[in-house]
Every structure is written in structure tokens, then in C-alpha cells.
Amino acid sequence: MNERVALVTGVSRRIGIGAAVARRFAAAGYRLQLTGLPRYDDAQPYGGDPDGVPALLAELNGVTGDPDAVRYRVVDLTSPSAPAELIETAVRTHGRLDVLVAAHAYSTHTPLNGLDAAEIDRHLIVNVRATLLLAEAFAAAFGAGSGGRLVLFSSGQRLGPMPAELAYAASKAGVENLTRQLSPLLMPRGITVNCVNPGPTDTGYASPEGLAAVGRLFPGGEWGRPDDAARLIEWLCSPDGRWITGQVIDSEGGFDRYG
Structure with a gap:
């Protein structure tokens, strides 16, 4: 496992799932290319983590004992060229790429009677288009023949309605479908493709009232x-x-959506 290299997207806050994945991988001996868009979190009601990226990198470097083992790049995945550039950066930096964990997501309030075409497009661009382009570039760059891993993220939208996040639910349904479309294409190349729905996860975005209500x-x-x-x-x-x-x-x- 010491020679494996992973790219993890959606890393900007120390309390996030992307950061937790990076910690696990660093402890397992992976070399890492991390990426995120801190200004996206800064603009959200829950707020960003101003010291998050430097502090996380210092923590991970302490685990690996190698200052070159973990690299970080700020990337806006609305750029059509960003996914391929990210894969290229990881391979150029570490010499190979074995694992891609696409933990990035774009989500805003998109209820019926309040839909905006530009917001729908942005959800599809970041959550679906960028993910598909990342998968394509990863498959093209993967040369080990076996042991490749592509992990995507869902939010369980097929298990119940998400009336306040219609664009997000639609985009994540697309990601789930990509899992099934890509898996038979990439398995012959030695890459498995799976999608994880972690359910409601306390990453600091919910209010105390929301935490209590959903916790029940x-x-x-x-x-x-x-x-x-x-x-x-x-x-x-x-x-x-x-x-x-x-x-x-x-x-x-x-988790029981219907209580």
C-alpha cells in the first residue's frame, strides 16, 4: 500500500468527509493530491474554515513524515478543463494515480417555484459533468492494470424526497447512474467504481435545532x-x-427519513 496514490476532491474544511478520507489514507501510507474550493464554503451559511487547509496539511505531513507526500491545489470544478488538469497534476507530482475519491459537491436551496436555470446548471456542472470528466481522465491515466478505485458520493435522494434541494437531488441521481454506467467500462481496466451515500453526517453545517431533530x-x-x-x-x-x-x-x- 505504500506506493499507492490517491486524489481526493472536496477538501477544504477539517471537519469534512474529504478531510476524514485524507486522514485515513495518510495513515495507510498513501501519497495524496488533495483539492477543494475554500471560497465556496466561506460563502455558505455554516461558514468556512480559514485555517483548515494549512492545518490539515500540517497534520497529514506529521502522519506521513514526508513533506512531499501530500499536495493541495485550489480548483474550481466549473472549469471544463479542471478535471483533466487535476488528474495530470496528481500523476506529474506523484508518478501515478491509483484512487480517485470524488467527494466534492455543490448544493444550494432549490425548491419548486423558486428554481433558477443558472443554479440548476451549476449543480449539474459540478456534481455530474466534473465527476464524469474526472472519471474519464482517471481511466486514461491509470496504468497499473489492477487495484484502481473510483469512489463517488450520493445523498440517498432515491430513498426519499428532498423538496428543498431539487437540483441537488437530480444531480446526485445522475452520479448514482454514472456508477452503474462506468463500472462495466472500467472493471476491465482494473478499476472498481462505487458510490457511497453516508447519510446525514455532522460536518458542521446543521443548526443545533437541526442536529436534534434529525438525530431523533x-x-x-x-x-x-x-x-x-x-x-x-x-x-x-x-x-x-x-x-x-x-x-x-x-x-x-x-436513518429513517419518515420517522
């Missing part, structure tokens, strides 16, 4: 934690995950 919908009374998703992703990307592909995996701790 879990049998255990608590939200998922970022490391819950990261543990599953680490396993999928390990040799033990070699036979799992084309799956949308709901890892929600028994």
Missing part, C-alpha cells in the same frame, strides 16, 4: 461522523474491496 431519526440518536464514511471508503479502496463494483452503498446508521 437515527436509532442510535446521533448523526453520522465524517470518519464513518472514511472508514468505508478506505475499505473499498483496499485490496479487500476488489470484488465490489457498480454499487451504491447506503451507510446511514439506520
